[in-house]
Amino acid sequence: MKPSEDLHHLIKNLSMSEKRYFKIHSSRHVIGFNNNYIHLFDEIDKQDEYDESKIKDTFKKETFVKHLPSEKNYLYNHILDSLNAFHKDRTFLTRYSNILMNIEILYNKGLFEQCRKVIQKAKKEAYLLEKFSILFLIIRWETLVFVKDEDIKGLHKSFAEELRILEVIRIQTALMQIAFNIQIEIYSGKVTDSFLQKQLLEIKKYYPPAKEFNSFWARYYYHSAMGLMYMVQQKYLQCFNCYKDINLLMQSEKQFIVDLPNIYHTNNNNMVNMMFLLENYDKILPLIQHQKTFTTIYKIKNPALTAKVFLNTTESELYLHYRTEQYEQGAFLIKRIEPELKKIDIKFSPALFDLFFIMAVIFLGNEDFKLSIKWLNKILNHEKDVNIRRELQINTRLLYLIVLLEKDDLFFENQYLSVKRFLANEKEFKKHLLVFEAIKILSDQRRSAVKLKRLNQLFVSIKKLNSKMSVDSLNPQFDFQHWIEGQMIHKKLMK
Numbered sequence: 001m002k003p004s005e006d007l008h009h010l011i012k013n014l015s016m017s018e019k020r021y022f023k024i025h026s027s028r029h030v031i032g033f034n035n036n037y038i039h040l041f042d043e044i045d046k047q048d049e050y051d052e053s054k055i056k057d058t059f060k061k062e063t064f065v066k067h068l069p070s071e072k073n074y075l076y077n078h079i080l081d082s083l084n085a086f087h088k089d090r091t092f093l094t095r096y097s098n099i100l101m102n103i104e105i106l107y108n109k110g111l112f113e114q115c116r117k118v119i120q121k122a123k124k125e126a127y128l129l130e131k132f133s134i135l136f137l138i139i140r141w142e143t144l145v146f147v148k149d150e151d152i153k154g155l156h157k158s159f160a161e162e163l164r165i166l167e168v169i170r171i172q173t174a175l176m177q178i179a180f181n182i183q184i185e186i187y188s189g190k191v192t193d194s195f196l197q198k199q200l201l202e203i204k205k206y207y208p209p210a211k212e213f214n215s216f217w218a219r220y221y222y223h224s225a226m227g228l229m230y231m232v233q234q235k236y237l238q239c240f241n242c243y244k245d246i247n248l249l250m251q252s253e254k255q256f257i258v259d260l261p262n263i264y265h266t267n268n269n270n271m272v273n274m275m276f277l278l279e280n281y282d283k284i285l286p287l288i289q290h291q292k293t294f295t296t297i298y299k300i301k302n303p304a305l306t307a308k309v310f311l312n313t314t315e316s317e318l319y320l321h322y323r324t325e326q327y328e329q330g331a332f333l334i335k336r337i338e339p340e341l342k343k344i345d346i347k348f349s350p351a352l353f354d355l356f357f358i359m360a361v362i363f364l365g366n367e368d369f370k371l372s373i374k375w376l377n378k379i380l381n382h383e384k385d386v387n388i389r390r391e392l393q394i395n396t397r398l399l400y401l402i403v404l405l406e407k408d409d410l411f412f413e414n415q416y417l418s419v420k421r422f423l424a425n426e427k428e429f430k431k432h433l434l435v436f437e438a439i440k441i442l443s444d445q446r447r448s449a450v451k452l453k454r455l456n457q458l459f460v461s462i463k464k465l466n467s468k469m470s471v472d473s474l475n476p477q478f479d480f481q482h483w484i485e486g487q488m489i490h491k492k493l494m495k
Helices: 006-012 016-029 035-046 052-058 063-086 092-108 112-128 132-149 152-188 193-206 216-232 236-251 254-259 261-278 281-297 303-323 327-342 351-365 369-380 390-406 412-423 430-443 449-466 480-490
Strands: none
Touching (some): 006 035, 035 063, 092 112, 112 132, 216 236, 261 281, 261 303, 281 303, 351 369, 351 390, 430 449, 430 480, 449 480
């Protein structure tokens, strides 16, 4: 069995502050915490790729190495304990877990006046940030205080407050379910006009709610659901405006951005994608720049989010260079970001492979075929290790064929046969199969009238399929239709 790499991944994802705190926490709070664990921590931290055999060799004279898996598990859990202590009060959930514990302790000790003060302060912040699920628990404790005081008026107020919060949560959940239903249907590729009409009627049941039942999440899921419907209908400007409304909604209370930075980043990414679809290229760079800086502006320290923002913004910036045919600038950007790219674990996110793909596209446009192939191979060589979506696997192989064709490489025929075998069981990817056939015809030196006619038929079919909305069209990708058209015009094959 392959040794677990979980401990290595955890240690490599710690910030310098977290690593330093782990060692301080270990010395102060864990009685008898053996120095061997600190040494094990340091040795694993030194490795870019986890190699358990080297770990065993380093500690071959130590007794603990004989039962290394259990020692790794102990160290793993201890690191989580130190992280828990390090991030105490830094996020809403950890802060309120402690507050709820304080309320319970004060209540159980009979310090009801102090308990009431903590409850009132916690309620005020929970209302401000619309943390209704937490608020419900706080009000339950307040109800117990009213019961103890035999405060009938307070009890009735508390029950009414609970019922109002339950209604707020019910509306939020209903709108969330509608938004996810639309998302699931889009991914299945089965969205129909009747389905969208039904979802619109469902939305109208819940939105807009009465003022006392409205909330951030009700607004958020309403705009999300409407944005998804506009996207399917190819009403990209209306879709962009929905995402813009979400941005304004989050910016109206900065704590939402601090507590929900991943949602804020994803929404900004959606805005960038809509601008690409609208071909408003001059408005894209400011959006990308805001994404790059928002974690600094809002003082958000999250290594995983920082890496995610880096991948997504770099991909968007390179895609902008591709769409505007600024290949040299794109190649320069790649050279500039490569050192940072090497720091990211290959298994961190599938988004890493989307970035590799657009890097290959840039080098193809810059006619640097060697580097284009390098990044395509980076994707192909990790297909068994990482969950790469099928559409990207197919696009990688098709782009590989185009690179070989552009450089007149003798390896084209072998690669063509390899791709043919790969596509044999991919019948659902109709557009990609048509592109594959078109590439083959374009590679032929001698083209019969029948093949030329077929090539023009393929182009028309590809163009028709591209006009339909799909989830894949939101991902920055190579424009196979545009490339085929360019080849046909250049070789005077267009009818």
